[in-house]
Amino acid sequence: xxxxKLIIFDMDGIIFDxxxxxxxxxKLIMKRYHYNLTKRQYLKTLGLTDSATRIKMQELxxxxxxxxxxxxxxxxxxxxxxxxxxxPIKDGIINLLNFLKANNFKIAIxxxxxxxxxxxxxxxxxxxxxxxxxxxxxxxTNSKPHPEIFxxxxxxxxxxxxxxxxxxxxxxxxxxxxxxxxxxxxxxxLLFPPQEIINKCFAMVNNANEIIELIKKGIN
Numbered sequence: 073x074x075x076x077k078l079i080i081f082d083m084d085g086i087i088f089d090x091x092x093x094x095x096x097x098x099k100l101i102m103k104r105y106h107y108n109l110t111k112r113q114y115l116k117t118l119g120l121t122d123s124a125t126r127i128k129m130q131e132l133x134x135x136x137x138x139x140x141x142x143x144x145x146x147x148x149x150x151x152x153x154x155x156x157x158x159x160p161i162k163d164g165i166i167n168l169l170n171f172l173k174a175n176n177f178k179i180a181i182x183x184x185x186x187x188x189x190x191x192x193x194x195x196x197x198x199x200x201x202x203x204x205x206x207x208x209x210x211x212x213t214n215s216k217p218h219p220e221i222f223x224x225x226x227x228x229x230x231x232x233x234x235x236x237x238x239x240x241x242x243x244x245x246x247x248x249x250x251x252x253x254x255x256x257x258x259x260x261x262l263l264f265p266p267q268e269i270i271n272k273c274f275a276m277v278n279n280a281n282e283i284i285e286l287i288k289k290g291i292n
Contacts, residue, residue, distance in 0.1 A: 182238070
């Protein structure tokens, strides 16, 4: 395998335990507007940009579903919570980031979340300094599972996709990385990906600490 130089992180569900948190607040707000959001419905939006999520939610709840109003209120509630309580970091992430920095890997985020929110989360968690490149959902035209966001990170880093690794949890994100021909490692979060997607990944691990062991054993 070509020597690895760039590690690309999805954010929600990989760096931060934010998917469960957002689902909680979205369910609360939607209930105020007399919508019942199930976990299965929420999982259909994982890895999507805001514009793609709007389409999906209106497919699920009808064209009158006021996406901008409801999602804005849910985000405000979540941000207020994070302001007081911070946002939980996933197991092993700090260890992995320190390991990557110590071994001179370039580190990036490729998240469907808007860039302003990405920076807010990183600042609140004192993680900003770890990342060399950040691409958000508002930086791309096509939502995951399209490979655009991962290819854009590689382009910004001037690193061939064959020299990168993507860490993802959602089926949409995994498919995007696979389509970009980037070595893909799955760390499942809320949704366990279908076996046919897992089969196309380089590996599936339980947490970020196991990524360190994989790299030590010779991914690069």
